[in-house]
Amino acid sequence: MDILYFAWVRERIGVPRETVTTEAKTVNELVQELIAKEERYAAAFADISALRVALDQDLSDFDAPLDGVREVAFFPPMTGG
């Protein structure tokens, strides 16, 4: 599964994209796995309410299932326009 990071999430984690192998069933489970991995993930995911997630390029929720999902993206609230 590809994981993408944008804006300050990308900066805290230090890479824009990585590929992981995971058994996580939901976004929340994936986040817990990442947090457990390294301090930089714990820093980026410290406050989930400050983050948004997209699954295969559609906005989604942290309790959404990951079945069949190929690309997960984490980022702060968007500031377009």
Add this chain to the structure above:
Amino acid sequence: MDILYFAWVRERIGVPRETVTTEAKTVNELVQELIAKEERYAAAFADISALRVALDQDLSDFDAPLDGVREVAFFPPMTGG
């Protein structure tokens, strides 16, 4: 005093502008004088609620005084934009 007419008021009265000498103290009195003059004025001023008036190029009311006014304009509700 100059009196100007626009849109269908102008068409009913038949002239875009005329100069009158009047002792009318208010717009309403002026309208009554005009109505008394000729049928075409009576036709144009039959329904005052369908008309608007401007005094010296500012929108005004039919009960406004005419002291010092040099130009009176009658027209239907505006349809700009």
Add this chain to the structure above:
Amino acid sequence: MKIVVQEAPFDFAAEVEEFGQGRADMGAIVTFTGVVRDNDAGDLDAMEIEHYPGMTQKALEKIAADASARWDLGDVLIIHRYGRLEPGEKIMMVATSSPHRKDAFEAADFLMDYLKSRAPFWKKEHTGGDASWVDAKDSDEDALNRW
């Protein structure tokens, strides 16, 4: 503030290009353009626009000044044509710039409401030899109560 009342077509692209040029303090620009719309039968020959020359400029300046007093605007542009226009031709435009999006939007909306009912223009539709004055709508007058 720029107010133009003219019979000739205006260059919309050039006007919007010029408007707000070189201002780094205005984050938002809104424009509205009115186009002569053909009728449902598609047989409108022309829209004739009459105005009150002595009053028009003054009325438009007042409307623009009212908007500037009410919202935080960098600039206001109003262009309105008169004379005979064909379907598809641009009748008029307004533009507003502001540091804030909401101000630019609201001010443009306000300008249009007031232009519709407080600027001395009258429209006459010419259709297959017939001609009729466009009636003002009650809803146009009601729209002023929003502000």
Add this chain to the structure above:
Amino acid sequence: MKIVVQEAPFDFAAEVEEFGQGRADMGAIVTFTGVVRDNDAGDLDAMEIEHYPGMTQKALEKIAADASARWDLGDVLIIHRYGRLEPGEKIMMVATSSPHRKDAFEAADFLMDYLKSRAPFWKKEHTGGDASWVDAKDSDEDALNRW
């Protein structure tokens, strides 16, 4: 519907000239343009805009389709830039055309609200050697409840 996401500047005048060209059934055209606004101290060096390439086009198309489903629109245009922009540069624009003024205004306002909070762009301000991400405002999220 035309959706453009690009790093290069866009030609605002040419875009508005082209938009709605040759349509006599659309009486109203509204445009909104966003400009990089300098900060109050006047020392903003640049605004850096990051986006999510795979998602951006799709998200903008959805927002434009939602607007078209909701209002009577002839056409919708969205242009949004990314990369490094200087104060005074145009970041983005939207345009809407409709037979009716109200529809064109509301749809443009709606597009902007959704672009702000639902299109994957992030802004970073560079000021005298410092850089900081622009925080989303609660009011931006709240604005979506208007629709």
